[in-house]
Amino acid sequence: MVLHDFVKIDKSRFNDAIKAYFLWKELNALIKNSHNRGINFPETISETLLCSAMGFELKRGTGGDARDPKTNEIIEAKATSNWDKDTTSFSPKEAFDLLYFLRLNQRDDELYIYNSGISSETLKLIQVNKSQTLEDQQKQGRRPRFSVIKLIIEAQNIQPVAKIELRTKKVIKL
Structure with a gap:
């Protein structure tokens, strides 16, 4: 039996995540000055910010990243620090x-939160290449990769449900 540990994100954890964001952003900029690629947006930051903005509990353990305490739904969070594109992967299990998808606008230090409305079962139907769905690749033990922005957010015209203004630490429900 797997035990899950849920953490409520209080103001202190939220502020720590914002502080970590700005430290990550500075390190990322330094690295990008001398290398082609930067550092991925850390999930410890994005998941904490998502939980704070949406009232979710951060999940420690396996099987999703958060839980909605009102519905007990398991939440999976994926994020990109590149506003225009993403390549997101999903484990086979x-x-x-x-x-939920988080889209960072680094220039303005704003994090947009999207509820895709999609479960892991619905996600399996996504066509990841010309001949395979996400489920086909998962059955092969692969980690399917595709653009959530292109194949879900833009394809279904999904609008953000919240925005976090990281400079002012303001959460705005949209």
Whole structure:
């Protein structure tokens, strides 16, 4: 039996995540000055900010990243620090009730939160290449990769449900 540990994100954890964001952003900029690629947006930052903004509990353990305490739904969070594009991967055994996508606008230090409305079962139907769905690749033990922005957010015209203004530490429900 797997025990899950849920953490409520209080103001102190939220402020720590914002501080970590600005430290990450500075390190990322320094690295990008001398290398082609930067550092991925850390999930410890994005998941904490998502939980704070949406009232979720951060999940420690396996099977999703968060839990909605009102519905007990398991939340999977995926994020990109590149506003225009993403390549997101999913493990072969991920199971969740709702996929949330976080899209960072580094220039303005704003994090946009999208509720895709998609579960892990619905996600399996996504066509990741000309001949395979996400489920086809998962059955092969692969980590399917595709653009959530292109194949879900833009394809279904999904609008953000919240925005975090990182400079002012303000959460705005949209």
